[in-house]
Amino acid sequence: MGINRRGFMKLLGVTGVTLAIGRDAVATTGKTNEVEFYGILYDAARCKGCRGCEYDCEEAHGLPEPLPTNKIPAIRQTDETCNTVVNRYKTSKGEVFIKRQCMHCNEPACVAACLTKAMHKTKMGPVTWDGDKCMGCRYCMVSCPFDSPKFEYHSPNPKIQKCDMCFERLKTGEMPACAFNCPNEALLYGKRRDLIREARRRMYEKPGLYTDHIYGEHDAGGTGWLYISPVPFEELGLKTTLQQSSYPALTKGFLYSVPSVFVLVPALLLGIHQATKNNGSRDENSDE
Amino acid sequence: MKTAMSNNSPGATDHDGKSIWKFLLSEMKPKGKFITPFNIISIPVMLLGLALIVIRFWKGIGAITNLTQEIPWGLWIGFDVVTGVAFAGGAYVLTFMVYILNMRKYHSIVRVTVLNGFLAYLFYAGALLLDLGRPWHVINPIIGNSFGTSSVLFLVAWHFLLYMIAELIEFSPAVAEWLGARKARKILSGMTIAAVIFGITLSTLHQSGLGALYLMAKDKIHPLWYSEFIPVMFLVSSIFAGLSMVIFEGSISEKVFFKQISEKNHQAQKSIIHGLAKICAGAMFAYFFLQLLVFIHGQHWSLLNTPMGFWYLLEMLGFVLLPMLLFIVSYRTHNLTLIKIAAIITMLGVILNRLNVTVIGFKWDMAIRYVPSWMEFVVTLAVIFTEIWIFRWVINRMPVLRDSPTWVNENM
Numbered sequence: 039m040g041i042n043r044r045g046f047m048k049l050l051g052v053t054g055v056t057l058a059i060g061r062d063a064v065a066t067t068g069k070t071n072e073v074e075f076y077g078i079l080y081d082a083a084r085c086k087g088c089r090g091c092e093y094d095c096e097e098a099h100g101l102p103e104p105l106p107t108n109k110i111p112a113i114r115q116t117d118e119t120c121n122t123v124v125n126r127y128k129t130s131k132g133e134v135f136i137k138r139q140c141m142h143c144n145e146p147a148c149v150a151a152c153l154t155k156a157m158h159k160t161k162m163g164p165v166t167w168d169g170d171k172c173m174g175c176r177y178c179m180v181s182c183p184f185d186s187p188k189f190e191y192h193s194p195n196p197k198i199q200k201c202d203m204c205f206e207r208l209k210t211g212e213m214p215a216c217a218f219n220c221p222n223e224a225l226l227y228g229k230r231r232d233l234i235r236e237a238r239r240r241m242y243e244k245p246g247l248y249t250d251h252i253y254g255e256h257d258a259g260g261t262g263w264l265y266i267s268p269v270p271f272e273e274l275g276l277k278t279t280l281q282q283s284s285y286p287a288l289t290k291g292f293l294y295s296v297p298s299v300f301v302l303v304p305a306l307l308l309g310i311h312q313a314t315k316n317n318g319s320r321d322e323n324s325d326e
Numbered sequence: 327m328k329t330a331m332s333n334n335s336p337g338a339t340d341h342d343g344k345s346i347w348k349f350l351l352s353e354m355k356p357k358g359k360f361i362t363p364f365n366i367i368s369i370p371v372m373l374l375g376l377a378l379i380v381i382r383f384w385k386g387i388g389a390i391t392n393l394t395q396e397i398p399w400g401l402w403i404g405f406d407v408v409t410g411v412a413f414a415g416g417a418y419v420l421t422f423m424v425y426i427l428n429m430r431k432y433h434s435i436v437r438v439t440v441l442n443g444f445l446a447y448l449f450y451a452g453a454l455l456l457d458l459g460r461p462w463h464v465i466n467p468i469i470g471n472s473f474g475t476s477s478v479l480f481l482v483a484w485h486f487l488l489y490m491i492a493e494l495i496e497f498s499p500a501v502a503e504w505l506g507a508r509k510a511r512k513i514l515s516g517m518t519i520a521a522v523i524f525g526i527t528l529s530t531l532h533q534s535g536l537g538a539l540y541l542m543a544k545d546k547i548h549p550l551w552y553s554e555f556i557p558v559m560f561l562v563s564s565i566f567a568g569l570s571m572v573i574f575e576g577s578i579s580e581k582v583f584f585k586q587i588s589e590k591n592h593q594a595q596k597s598i599i600h601g602l603a604k605i606c607a608g609a610m611f612a613y614f615f616l617q618l619l620v621f622i623h624g625q626h627w628s629l630l631n632t633p634m635g636f637w638y639l640l641e642m643l644g645f646v647l648l649p650m651l652l653f654i655v656s657y658r659t660h661n662l663t664l665i666k667i668a669a670i671i672t673m674l675g676v677i678l679n680r681l682n683v684t685v686i687g688f689k690w691d692m693a694i695r696y697v698p699s700w701m702e703f704v705v706t707l708a709v710i711f712t713e714i715w716i717f718r719w720v721i722n723r724m725p726v727l728r729d730s731p732t733w734v735n736e737n738m
Contacts, residue, residue: 080678117395147542152464153480155472171472174459176398177479181542186396191388196459250418252366285542290476292538292557294483303527305427311519314428 065087075144077254077262078203078217078225080137081240082274083247085224087124088134091216095139098215099301113275118188122199122216129269136274137216137225140165140186142262143284148178148187149231150286156198157187163230163262164203170200174192179267183227183258183280203262232261259284291319346505357722368711375708378701379456387459390701396689401698402457404684406512406706409677410450412560415568417443417493418529419605425522432598434591437500438579441717444493449713451486456705478538485532503731506722511734534561535556538557540683548687550629550638553620556580556683562616565609565677569602570669577666583721586728600657606672607653613648635692641682645675662709 092104102119104110112126115138122139142165148157149165156172159165167187174196178187190196204214212218217227226233234255241248253271254261260279265271271278374639382390393400420439455461466472467480468487474480481614495517501549502511536559553559580587580595587595614720629635685696721727 115395150476151479151542153474153477154466155474155482167459170461171466172460173463173466174461175457175479176459177477177539178539179395180546183542183545185396189398190386191391193392194385195383195388196386239484280545286476287543288541288544289538290556291554292478292534293476293542295482299531300527303530304523307422307523307526311426311523312429314426 047253054076061168073161074080075142075230075262076203076208077163077264078214078227078231079237079266081224081268082134082136082265082267084191084222085124085135085137087126089124090219090221091137091225092122092217094219095201096120098207099202101199116188116200118190118197118199119162120310121199125275127274129273131210131268134267134269134274136265136267136276137262138275140203141184141258142201142203143258144260144262145284145286147181147183147285150289151181152306153177153274158196160205162205164205164208165200165262166202166205167198167200169197176199181285183277183285198307205277230260230264233264238266253278254280256282258282259287264298350507353723354620364714368715371704372708372711372715375705375711376709378705382456382705384437387457388525390673390694390699390705392697392699393398394694396692397685397696399457400685400696401702401706402453404582404681405677406450406453406709407457408684409534409680410446411533412564412567412676412680413571413673414443414446414450415529415533415564416572417496417568418533419524419568420572421496422526425519426526431594431601434594435572435576435598436574437497438494440493441720441726442571442575442617443568444490444497445713445717445720447486447490449716451490453709454466454707460534478535478541481692482532482535482539482636485528489525491534492521492528495521496525499724499726500730506731508733514649529564530561533564534558536560537683543688546689547683548623548634548690549624549626551636551683551687553618554625555620558611559616559620560608562613563676563679566606566613566672569606569609570672570676573599573602573669574673579721579727583727586721588729591727591729594661599662599665600660602656603653603668603681606669607650607657610646610650610653610672614650617642617646634687635725637682637686641675645671645678649675666680682729 089104089107095101097104099121101121103122114123116123124135125266126138127134127136129301131146142163143159146157146159146165149159153175154169154171154173156168157165157178174189175197176187176189178198179185179189186200188199190199204212204216207214213227214225226236229316230237234252237252237255241250243303247268248266249268249270251266251271253265253267253276254263257278259282265276307326334519378390389391391400391402416439420432420436422434424432455464458464467474467483495514498514499511499518502508502514503517534557537556537558540552540556544552576595576599580592630639649668652664652668652671656668685698689696725731
């Protein structure tokens with residue numbers, strides 16, 4: 039039975055590794071709650087739709103210049119050539135603008151999905167992408183409830199493009215380009231906790247101006263970008279049916295079962311194998 | 327397909343006195359007729375597929391696929407990988423039956439099933455490389471410079487790799503017999519049980535893991551196909567998907583490689599297929615019951631009366647319940663043809679189910695739907711044909727369907 043013992047040892051080793059890995063995953067998801075993330079508050083009541091932020095974003099990231107307003111449709115999606123768009127919606131309270139980009143979730147689905155840690159939730163809050171690690175599997179795109187990551191389908195060396203909250207600027211102490219340049223103060227950069235407080239203050243001071251919902255406070259488990267608006271967010275094309283808890287939590291049950299399966303199933307199989315070992319002659323004639 | 331059946335065929339003896347390299351070189355040459363209907367169809371498709379792959383690496387994935395920013399995974403993942411791996415599930419089910427439960431009856435089809443499983447993983451995981459935008463970074467999650475351990479895909483990637491090794495070990499005695507390596511065969515066959523136990527454990531996790539990949543796409547998959555039980559569904563359906571494939575593949579091999587199969591195994595075939603039909607029916611009953619529970623629990627009655635609802639009913643009634651009943655009837659009446667028909671319907675049902683989760687039901691409410699381009703189909707076909715070529719090459723050389731050389735039993 040020497041070989042069997044060796045095989046068993048091998049299994050034991052793999053099991054140990056899996057257990058260690060499993061524990062690591064628990065630790066990383068738990069820690070995120072203790073860190074103070076930065077984010078941006080977008081106020082749809084203040085935005086005049088000048089699209090200055092689109093130009094600032096393009097400049098900060100070296101992307102192609104956006105088309106002028108008379109040449110674009112009212113509603114667009116971000117894509118691999120632009121990280122943010124300002125859309126114009128005709129709503130129950132007239133024309134309202136809304137800026138779209140990556141939401142920088144507190145517990146991002148894309149980061150949990152990434153098998154190479156190319157997608158990374160930084161301690162400051164931005165979710166960034168690392169081209170040296172990414173293998174281009176696009177599982178982040180499948181997982182993201184906002185469809186934020188965009189892929190360069192027409193490049194032999196494709197990149198994932200999305201808003202990175204100007205992480206390079208943040209590292210040097212600057213603000214994100216869009217929030218820094220917004221002429222109407224529709225964008226406010228700060229600690230997420232302070233932004234929520236500020237959003238509540240605005241709602242309190244101007245009763246009736248805003249709907250009673252800070253989009254991103256709980257949606258998808260909380261996001262770095264927060265929205266307040268004079269009209270319900272459905273009218274602005276935001277998904278309001280997203281779950282209120284984080285998306286990585288959906289795979290937690292499965293991932294937690296992995297160590298138990300790795301311990302219990304081989305033991306069970308080995309047991310059955312030993313128990314049925316001498317049944318060979320009987321099985322030959324049986325029906326099964 | 328002409329193959330010498332005598333014990334003097336290469337592999338049975340020490341390469342007829344030739345050196346190992348000369349032997350390998352002679353084995354590379356094609357055997358049998360070259361102009362066959364299969365070759366005439368497959369060769370142009372494979373060449374066209376190769377040309378398309380060159381274009382894909384030169385101009386990007388978008389050049390030959392219809393994938394979009396909203397639909398990042400299409401036919402290559404939904405069919406080649408997710409469905410292909412389900413069909414490869416026969417290997418872990420059969421090794422469980424033969425090596426763990428010691429059901430000796432099925433021993434004669436283990437090798438061909440394991441070979442099939444191994445090649446399926448090799449080629450469909452290989453097809454994954456075509457779908458990766460930056461495939462040169464594919465080793466990142468393996469060599470350990472960046473372990474994304476919270477990712478289901480990380481688990482699946484590792485399992486693919488480890489399972490391929492396990493299946494290679496399970497199959498390796500056949501290679502040793504082909505090469506006439508007696509000592510190596512003894513060592514390798516001693517590792518079989520360990521590889522089998524390891525392989526089954528890996529299979530339970532990555533068959534379900536392929537379903538778990540889609541758990542985070544909660545808002546994107548049609549509610550009739552999305553539930554937190556997708557992993558369980560994928561695991562249970564991989565049992566009958568794999569066994570139906572074994573029945574289907576077995577009935578083709580029996581004709582194509584007729585001369586290789588010994589008289590004893592020919593006779594055993596019937597009883598084997600009956601047994602497999604019974605297991606399929608049992609697994610499908612469990613699966614159907616699970617689906618029913620999930621459906622009732624999900625309270626989606628109102629969705630049934632929609633186009634997607636009819637589609638769902640077609641899958642559940644026409645491609646799960648119907649073949650299950652056919653399996654039961656054919657098992658009771660000992661009707662082999664009916665078993666084969668049931669196996670084919672079951673396989674279509676598995677394809678339908680996997681595509682419904684990954685492609686058809688994915689963003690089902692979008693105005694512009696994803697339809698694979700003809701080039702995606704050609705590449706998929708080219709991958710499948712290449713796999714069949716390799717499969718045929720191995721079958722014609724190694725003792726997979728035919729009996730092992732006589733020295734194997736002498737040594738035992």
